Amino acid sequence: MEVFRQLKDFYWVERKYMITSIVCLMCATALGLVYPNLLRILIDDVIKPRDFDKVPALALTVVGVVAVKATLQFFHGFFGGRLGNRVAYRLRNASYDKLQTLSYSYYDKAKTGDLMSRLTADLEAIRNFIGFGFAQILNMFLMVIFGAAMMFSISWQLTLVTLVTMPFLALTAVRFEKNIHPAFRQMRLAMSHLTTAVQENITGVRTVKSFAREPHEVNKFSKRNEEYKENQVGAALLWAKFFPVMELLANLSMVILLAFGGYLVIQENLKLGEFVAFFSMIGYIIGPMWNMGFQINNYTQSKASGERVLQLLNEHVDVRNTEHPVVVDEQMIKGHVRFEHVTFNYPDKQPALIDINIDAPAGSVIGLLGATGSGKSTIIQLLMHAYNVKNGRITLDGIHIQEMDVQHLRSQIAPVFQETFLFSSSIRNNIAYGVKDVTQEQIEYAAKLAKAHDFIMELPLGYDTVVGERGLGLSGGQKQRIAIARALIRNPRILILDDATSAVDMETEHEIQAGFKELMAGRTTFIIAHRISSLRHADEIIVLDNGRIVQRGTHDQLIRSSGPYRDTYNIQYADRPQAETDEASFELKRSVSR
Ligand SMILES: Nc1ncnc2c1ncn2[C@@H]1O[C@H](COP(=O)(O)OP(=O)(O)OP(=O)(O)O)[C@@H](O)[C@H]1O
Secondary structure (H helix, E strand, O other): OHHHHHOHHHHHHHHHHHHHHHHHHHHHHHHHOHHHHHHHHHHHHHHOOOOHHHHHHHHHHHHHHHHHHHHHHHHHHHHHHHHHHHHHHHHHHHHHHHHHHOOHHHHHHOOHHHHHHHHHHHHHHHHHHHHHHHHHHHHHHHHHHHHHHHHHHHOHHHHHHHHHHHHHHHHHHHHHHHHHHHHHHHHHHHHHHHHHHHHHHHHOHHHHHHOOOHHHHHHHHHHHHHHHHHHHHHHHHHHHHHHHHHHHHHHHHHHHHHHHHHHHHHOOOOOHHHHHHHHHHHHHHHHHHHHHHHHHHHHHHHHHHHHHHHHHHOOOOOOOOOOOOEOOOHHHOOOOEEEEEEEEEOOOOOEEEEEEEEEEOOOOEEEEEEOOOOOHHHHHHHHOOOOOOOEEEEEEOOEEHHHEOHHHHHHOEEEEEOOOOOOOOEHHHHHOOOOOOOOHHHHHHHHHHOOOHHHHHHOOOHHHOEOOOOOOOOOHHHHHHHHHHHHHOOOOOEEEEEOOOOOOOHHHHHHHHHHHHHHHOOOEEEEEOOOHHHHOOOOEEEEEEOOEEEEEEOHHHHHHOOOHHHHHHHHHOOOHHHHHHHHHHHHHHHHHHO
């Protein structure tokens, strides 16, 4: 019950639905006891004395009881449904909110399919149990109590003899619960492996096809499907063993009842009507025992699901606001960024950055260059407070970023990543994503600066063109340009371009950078690029190698001293006359277009 105790906040607010639904079910159950009594009256007081005048009244009573019972059952279903759906709605919202607050480090390891199954199948199991399962279990107990009380009032000897098999029935059901719970936990896990395989396959379908790895993927899926099937078969086997044992014990108690009850009637220690009423009431005891298996199943499934949802809800958030986070007036933020002796490693890994010192005055442009894996993106991630820095500190205008409100800090930074993600919405909405109340003029202005306006206008629906979740239908460069427009429209204090122009041709890159200059005047910019041409105008270029800064300076300074920067320059400009001609032709085109 610990799981449901922890979930209390979600269902206790809906207690009026819960109580109404339970009360309706209890009343319906209590009304059910009227039938055996009517039967008893019919046999003992009507048929035997042949007093048939009472038949219409009895018949009307049956109709009345049926009508009231049906109404009560309707309200039980109605309020139970409301309760379950409202609880599931709250949990879904809470889980989604939690997903928004979880840190980058959680997503480094999280599996989308697993999270999806928590938010769908697991929530569904909880909805079912809280909406109906819980009331049914309570009702089961009531049926046994009501039924036993009624049976005792008819014949205590017959009741005791009949109930002799009940402890065995209960014991079988409890043992079954013990075995089925781990089986269900395994089944949920196997289901999440299955959905992860499907999700990854669909997301990475291009990679799969281009490597002709369909057979491998089919194989991988088959294995997981097999795992799921094995779990299902295991659970089905448990069920298969459970049912016959329960049936045997239940029928045994009926045989005992018939034999002993019949004997009492023959001995005239029990009236025939009482015996028939007693017999028809046995369902009140055996029904719940039978049902116990199903209800236990329902309960264990939802308990396993509850554990998985709670695990998500209780997940530790690494990056969170301090008790009194600093929020600076947006107009006052200048954008002076400093890294002071920052050393950082990802969990269980070698340091990705070692003793990093950077001073980026407001409005300066910092270029980051280095081999792949040298730590460039990590610098950006840390600046955005994606991870906590334990050694050294990073400041914005002299304030330690870990003391700043996380949302506020990030709202000052507009990043453009190499990997562009576009939402399945219109281009207009994608560009306007990071800002509220934006006009069409602002959207177009940003798109023009990002050199995206012209190709957008060539699309039949222009800014209303809907792009897929990965921007399907657009080229890599076009997607990048939309992402750049999305960053520029925020008018941020700090702009980050993490290999942001890698997918556009050099000429467009020049044009986009000219746009940046116009907009970024007075704002701090970090540019990560592999092309020297993207960095050469930076105020300071920092060259990284294996997490350490190995060179720093302006393009002209770095080009004059030997080192990795000049080596990269020489490689990229090996065919120097041609390269310089290219550069000259860009300059010429730009001056003509101006
Ligand atoms: N989320 C992560 N979890 C664990 N390790 C990571 C993570 N991101 C990066 N790393 C590791 O940190 C080191 C630096 O990676 P980083 O992405 O900063 O390099 P980079 O210079 O930006 O590379 P690239 O040019 O390929 O983007 C690498 O060794 C990488 O394996």
